[in-house]
Amino acid sequence: MPVLVDATSIPPNRGGVARYIAGLLQGLAEQDTSVDVVVKPADLDWLRTTAPGHRYRAAPGWTASRPLRLVWEQVGLPAAARRVGARVLHSPHYTFPVIRASRTVVTLHDATFFSDPAAHSRLKVAFFRTWTRLARRLARGTVAPSAATVRELDRLAGAARRPTVVAHLGVDRDLFRAPTPAETAAFRAAHDLGDDDWIAFLGTVEPRKRVPQLIAAHRALRAGDGPEPPTLLVAGGLGWDDAARRELTAAGDEPGAPLRYLGYLPIDELRAFLGGARVVVYPSTAEGFGLPVLEAMASGADVLTTDRLAIPEIGGDAVTYTEPDAGPIAEALAALLADAPSVRAERVERARRRAAGFTWAACAAVHLGVYA
Incomplete structure (x- = not known):
């Protein structure tokens, strides 16, 4: 037809x-x-x-x-x-x-x-x-x-x-797959990350994505008694969340800072950004699908998200869920960062297998x- x-x-x-x-x-x-x-x-x-x-x-x-x-x-x-x-x-x-x-x-x-x-x-x-x-x-x-x-x-x-x-x-398996060590190293070099780990957020910065709550959760972990969390890297367009815009504009993209706003990333960098992160956090309150969650799963990321609307259809039992407020995000993020490498690896592999079905x-x- x-x-x-x-x-x-x-x-x-x-x-x-x-x-x-x-x-x-x-x-x-x-x-x-x-x-x-x-x-x-x-x-x-x-x-x-x-x-x-x-x-x-x-x-x-x-x-x-x-x-x-x-x-x-x-x-x-x-x-x-x-x-x-x-x-x-x-x-x-x-x-x-x-x-x-x-x-x-x-x-x-x-x-x-x-x-x-x-x-x-x-x-x-x-x-x-x-x-x-x-x-x-x-x-x-x-x-x-x-x-x-x-x-x-x-x-x-x-x-x-x-x-x-x-x-x-x-999900495009050529674009979103586990990054090679060389690709991750190239991403580190391009963004002056050195040997630092990072926590990633990818998406348009708008109110339902709860970026201010993620920033507050990250700040609370830094001020707490536990291990210092990795740098929080935020990538994507600045939408109409005024609170997030103020935070990210003030932070800028300063190497070594605890919060950095990277803006739009070239699509070929996304698998290294997502797959190279210690955790990808996507605390959205409402998604018609949640493509960033699927792309992170396919890239070999450990994903923390919410169980709102369509996201559980995508994440299933292969991601970790939290409430979209600063306190619960901080608690869940701390737990993921503290997990043994073998536990994290099992979760990541489960996510890869699930992503392959889309x-x-x-x-x-x-x-x-x-x-x-």
Whole structure:
């Protein structure tokens, strides 16, 4: 069946939905399926290289503006679908052309705009609630990355035209695997870490990720009577958590400091950042899937996270769970740091085995069923 995937929602940092779009296209190629893809000109070469085997077409250059892209989505995208003869359009990030809804599959990544509105700006809550409801009522099919997200959508987002289908995301095994000693050494050298260990956080710094609580937990361990914890390294974009922004901006990236903000890391550094850490901490209160948890598991990390929403679907019994407050985080982190190497190794191996079950080919197979 001819399918057009709209990849114009890829953000400039190529995180978030970009990982999903690229992974899905890789998985479709593994399923011997080629589709048409429309993409902003700035992302054309990157996506063609990352996920070869598909037919790529450039959207107008002015779609680099988000408001103009949303206008083009309603007018230009249906025309693009007609030009390529697509029977199905896949809109992979909430919004879609309303006039083509009956032939469109829409991905709804999480339900936190309903269940945890305080974690987002008022504008984002209003915007994404509206489009989520429209997708569930008008689109031919909807896809979500976890059963937890589907349950929340069914509970909070109103009636759906058809049941939302669960398609767990995958992990790129070439990018996210245990780092070699040379890769870890190169990461240490690039960031002036010397022989120091580190604790890692990876993700957009926003209120639901509880970064201020993680910083407070780390500070408490440093002030306590126990062994001094490793340096806390935070990587990812500064979102709209003002408290975290102040802490991280003040800390900067000073070698030897107990807290360092690394900003965005090149994707090829992530496996060393995650797999080389003593512990990866991801104390989020709400996730539609929790891709950083899966990527850390695949990279050979010892993971401390929460049991909120979708995360237990990903982590199972291969990660450690805590409440997302400073005291419990500090207690759980201290316990993990004190574990014997053999205990940690067993946990890490269990996480690797579990992560291997999440593949983009399996994700793509579910999507093909929805397309059909």
